[in-house]
Amino acid sequence: xxxxxxxxxxxxxxxxxxxxxxxxxxxxxxxxxxxxxxxxxxxxxxxxxxxxxxxxxxxxxxxxxxxxxxxxxxxxxxxxxxxxxxxxxxxxxxxxxxxxxxxxxxxxxxxxx
Amino acid sequence: xxxxxxxxxxxxxxxxxxxxxxxxxxxxxxxxxxxxxxxxxxxxxxxxxxxxxxxxxxxxxxxxxxxxxxxxxxxxxxxxxxxxxxxxxxxxxxxxxxxxxxxxxxxxxxxxx
Numbered sequence: 001x002x003x004x005x006x007x008x009x010x011x012x013x014x015x016x017x018x019x020x021x022x023x024x025x026x027x028x029x030x031x032x033x034x035x036x037x038x039x040x041x042x043x044x045x046x047x048x049x050x051x052x053x054x055x056x057x058x059x060x061x062x063x064x065x066x067x068x069x070x071x072x073x074x075x076x077x078x079x080x081x082x083x084x085x086x087x088x089x090x091x092x093x094x095x096x097x098x099x100x101x102x103x104x105x106x107x108x109x110x111x112x113x
Numbered sequence: 114x115x116x117x118x119x120x121x122x123x124x125x126x127x128x129x130x131x132x133x134x135x136x137x138x139x140x141x142x143x144x145x146x147x148x149x150x151x152x153x154x155x156x157x158x159x160x161x162x163x164x165x166x167x168x169x170x171x172x173x174x175x176x177x178x179x180x181x182x183x184x185x186x187x188x189x190x191x192x193x194x195x196x197x198x199x200x201x202x203x204x205x206x207x208x209x210x211x212x213x214x215x216x217x218x219x220x221x222x223x224x225x226x
Contacts, residue, residue: 043216104156
């Protein structure tokens with residue numbers, strides 16, 4: 001049982017380049033999320049998808065776009081990468097009931113130079 | 114507006130002693146309060162949760178206490194083990210936050226042998 005799978009695990013981009021971070025879950029969860037983790041700032045929500053076909057902005061959406069391709073997959077796109085987007089990105093999914101929490105992927109470490 | 118605050122960036126304890134991690138929040142409408150544990154190069158993993166209608170929840174060596182009047186949450190680990198060394202995030206959520214979790218900044222716990 002893979003849970004939440006993120007690809008790639010590591011990436012280095014030049015300023016202005018674009019890329020898509022992929023996320024897939026095999027738990028039949030309705031809700032999916034993208035977070036970024038920066039030192040001293042915890043996990044900040046970028047975008048989320050409460051169900052297939054819907055997406056909404058989180059706390060720090062600027063510079064990102066998302067696509068909920070189907071129930072399993074939720075991708076995060078950086079159209080023109082900036083050094084401020086250097087971070088560790090985590091994808092998560094949930095059944096929707098807060099008491100059960102989220103299941104996270106292992107993360108993508110992105111460096112923009 | 115930081116709704117969730119973990120004021121101690123780090124905590125160091127001796128093996129076998131108690132570890133107490135603290136979390137303060139401002140939103141009195143949170144319904145659930147979760148703790149996540151994160152090892153380096155891995156995604157956060159769910160540790161323990163408590164509903165707003167309770168003041169204590171215990172799971173083995175881990176106990177979470179909720180003081181709603183003080184808007185304060187704490188995680189007790191007894192006895193602490195070196196394998197508990199990780200970053201701990203508190204993450205409350207509720208209907209008023211769109212049924213999404215809000216993460217604190219995290220506390221790095223180091224348990225010394």
